[in-house]
Amino acid sequence: MSSSITTIDQIAASFAGQLLQPTDPAYDDARRVHNGLVDKRPVLIARCRGVADIADAVKLAGAMNVDVAVRGGGHNVAGRATIDGGLMIDLSPMKGIHVDPRARTARAQGGVLWKELNRETQLHGLATTGGVVSTTGIAGLTLGGGLGWLMPKYGLALDNLRSAEMVMADGTIRRASADENPDLFWAIRGGGGNFGIAASLEYALHPVGPIITGGVVAHPVQHAVEVLRFFRDTCASLPEEVMFVAGLQTAPDGSGAKLVGIVGGHCGSLADGEAAIRPIKVFGSPIMDMMGPIPYSALNTILDPAFPKGALNYWKSQFLTDLSDEAIRTLLDCFQACPSPESMIVIEHFHGAASRVPVDQTACAMRITGFNVVIISQWSDPAATDRGIAWGRDTYAALGPFFGGTRYVNYLDHDETGNPAAVAYGPNYERLRQLKAVYDPENFFHTNVNIRPA
Numbered sequence: 001m002s003s004s005i006t007t008i009d010q011i012a013a014s015f016a017g018q019l020l021q022p023t024d025p026a027y028d029d030a031r032r033v034h035n036g037l038v039d040k041r042p043v044l045i046a047r048c049r050g051v052a053d054i055a056d057a058v059k060l061a062g063a064m065n066v067d068v069a070v071r072g073g074g075h076n077v078a079g080r081a082t083i084d085g086g087l088m089i090d091l092s093p094m095k096g097i098h099v100d101p102r103a104r105t106a107r108a109q110g111g112v113l114w115k116e117l118n119r120e121t122q123l124h125g126l127a128t129t130g131g132v133v134s135t136t137g138i139a140g141l142t143l144g145g146g147l148g149w150l151m152p153k154y155g156l157a158l159d160n161l162r163s164a165e166m167v168m169a170d171g172t173i174r175r176a177s178a179d180e181n182p183d184l185f186w187a188i189r190g191g192g193g194n195f196g197i198a199a200s201l202e203y204a205l206h207p208v209g210p211i212i213t214g215g216v217v218a219h220p221v222q223h224a225v226e227v228l229r230f231f232r233d234t235c236a237s238l239p240e241e242v243m244f245v246a247g248l249q250t251a252p253d254g255s256g257a258k259l260v261g262i263v264g265g266h267c268g269s270l271a272d273g274e275a276a277i278r279p280i281k282v283f284g285s286p287i288m289d290m291m292g293p294i295p296y297s298a299l300n301t302i303l304d305p306a307f308p309k310g311a312l313n314y315w316k317s318q319f320l321t322d323l324s325d326e327a328i329r330t331l332l333d334c335f336q337a338c339p340s341p342e343s344m345i346v347i348e349h350f351h352g353a354a355s356r357v358p359v360d361q362t363a364c365a366m367r368i369t370g371f372n373v374v375i376i377s378q379w380s381d382p383a384a385t386d387r388g389i390a391w392g393r394d395t396y397a398a399l400g401p402f403f404g405g406t407r408y409v410n411y412l413d414h415d416e417t418g419n420p421a422a423v424a425y426g427p428n429y430e431r432l433r434q435l436k437a438v439y440d441p442e443n444f445f446h447t448n449v450n451i452r453p454a
Contacts, residue, residue, distance in 0.1 A: 008044065011060050016049040017093055030090060031082060033071070034135070036310040037385070038079030042069070042088040048111075049093055051165065051173060051199045058197070059171040061087040062444070069447045070197050072110050073137020077315045078414040080193075080448055081140070089197065091139065096200075099124060104205040105162065110139040110198050114148075117203075118297045127208035127267075127296055128160045129354075132245070134301045135309070139198045143188055144410035144449075145364050149265035149299060150208065152240045152352030158189040158364055159357060160204045166196035169444035173199075187435045190364030190425070192409055193448040194432070195439045209296030213273025214265030216302065217280050218288040221258035224248065224332050225325075230283050231262055231347070232323040232371075240352035241268035242276050248335040249344035252305060256341060264291070265299045311342060312382065314389045316375040316396035317411035318403045323347065323371045327402040331373070334395040339387045340379040345395070348372045365426035368406050373399060409449050421449050430454070 012019055020027045021044060030045050032038075043066060046057035061068045067086035074081045074092070082088050094111035101124035108117050115134035121127050129148040131141050138157075141147075146157020154160060163177035166184065174196070176185040187195050219227050231246045238244065244264035251257040262280055266273035270293055277291050320327055335345050348371065355369045377392035379385070409424040422429045429451070436443070437453035 007063075008060070011056050015046070015053055015056060017053045018045075018047040020045040020047065031088065032310075033074035033076070033079055033081050034307075034309050035077050035079055035313045037312040037314065038082060040079060040082040040084045042083050043085055045088045045090055047090045047093050051167065054089060054091070054167045054197055054199055055171040055173065057087065057089045058167055058169065061089075062171075067447060068444065070193050070445075072139035072198075073113050073135065073141075075133070075136045076140055076410070077313050078412065083447055086447070091197070091199075094199070099126070099205070101126060105202060106205055107200055107202045108138055109200045110137075112138050114138055114141070114300060115297070118300055121205055122210050122295075122297050124205075125207055125210055126205035128203040128205050129154050129157045130300065131157075132300065133303050133307050135304060135307075138201060140193070141410065142201060143190070143198060144192045145190060145366055145408055147348065147408075149214070149243050150206070150267055151350070151354040152238070152243050153267055154206050155353040155357065156364065156366075157203075158362060159354065161189060161201060162204055163202040164188060164198045165200045167199055168196045169440045169442065183435055184439060187363050187432060187439070189362035190366075190409070190428070191432055191435075191451065193445055194436055194451045196445065208267050211270065211293050212265055212267050212296045212299065213270060213277055213292065214263075214294050214299040214302075215291035216261050216263045216288070217286045217291050218259045218261040219284055219286050221248065221260055221332070221335070223284055224260040225328055227260045227262070227284065228323070228328045228331070228347070229325070232328075234279060235349045235351070235371075238349070238351060239268075239272075239276060241272065242266045244280075244349055246347040247344055248331065249306065250341035258335070259287075261288075263302065265296075267296070306344065307378075311378050311380055312385060312388065314377045314392045315411055315413050316392050317372060317408055318396075318399070319368055319406040319408075320371045320373055320399075320402050321404045322402075324402065327399065330398055330402065334391075334398050337391065337394075338377075339391055340377070340384060342378040342380065343388070343391065344376045344378070346374040346376060348374065359427060363425065363428050363432055365424065365428050366406055366408055368404075370404070372406075372408060374411060375399075412449050421451050424449060425451070
């Protein structure tokens with residue numbers, strides 16, 4: 001890749017952000033991502049303040065002939081936001097957000113986190129589908145799919161993307177939307193970071209909150225079979241205003257008690273929300289009931305304490321053919337064998353608007369009604385790493401007989417076998433390869449769930 005910028009000194013003369021080398025005091029903190037298991041050392045970190053910084057960083061990487069990783073929120077469990085010996089293009093200083101309440105749109109820069117976007121949109125009683133952990137970055141989550149409490153009603157985050165300002169592999173800028181570079185727009189809605197860097201993203205907003213209905217209800221793990229059957233049967237007839245997630249985890253109070261919980265939200269009227277959650281509240285004998293009226297922004301932080309920055313993480317995930325009684329029993333057996341109280345198994349339910357979009361309408365092939373299991377092995381002591389990884393792998397293997405063919409690209413860890421992109425993108429994979437050959441023929445953006453150019 002040719003470029004007039006050939007050295008760090010030359011780019012530094014006009015760079016608005018920071019260029020951090022390993023000897024700089026801020027380097028060590030800047031290189032770290034959410035997953036403490038990831039410990040990579042870029043040769044340079046370009047902390048960008050604007051689109052021109054991103055473009056210059058891309059050109060510099062080409063001139064230096066080093067690989068690139070792109071950091072938005074840094075939450076990706078596989079550590080794809082950072083790199084050993086390459087250049088990390090860090091968008092985290094880019095926090096600009098503009099909400100247009102009349103048009104019901106928001107434009108936000110690529111370093112914005114979901115809690116920051118929600119704070120601005122909720123001033124106007126508006127929201128778009130976003131992450132269920134508030135410290136997740138908007139860009140990575142959206143480009144790979146984008147789960148959130150609003151997805152049954154309003155679709156995935158990528159279904160609400162109206163346009164994106166993209167920095168391409170040659171450092172040029174393109175706008176991707178339905179009427180400008182529409183094939184690129186198709187590709188980035190699910191294709192992850194394969195096609196360029198999303199400097200800013202424009203979303204459609206919807207009337208939500210500020211007070212909605214949601215929260216968590218928890219039961220002792222001894223009743224998990226009945227609770228998970230009830231969860232499965234309840235999900236079969238949920239209105240589109242409701243999303244529920246079930247979880248197996250250890251109580252956070254230090255007691256060591258193992259729990260089964262149902263977490264959820266209803267984005268419609270409070271009266272409808274109260275009626276929708278009533279069956280959850282009256283089922284069995286819960287030991288904790290924190291489900292009721294809640295600020296929408298608070299619902300989006302309810303899972304945050306379970307995902308502390310710096311904890312060591314190893315994840316596996318796949319959709320089930322069905323949450324059968326046999327699958328439930330296997331989940332419980334595996335959870336009981338879990339070596340860390342920080343680990344959990346999460347069962348996400350997909351239905352409604354996110355599931356109705358035709359598979360070929362966007363790059364995302366995750367258009368399914370059913371259950372996705374996320375095996376979250378998490379621990380704090382580095383000495384427990386082998387046990388933590390082994391439990392994640394063993395649990396994934398035990399659930400193998402119950403898996404369907406669909407996988408969520410944002411949950412894929414670093415050690416997937418075979419061609420995980422082909423599995424995740426399914427029937428859209430070959431079109432994505434053709435578009436990769438158009439927009440990134442040299443595979444400059446490859447530290448991702450990589451789509452190789454055709």
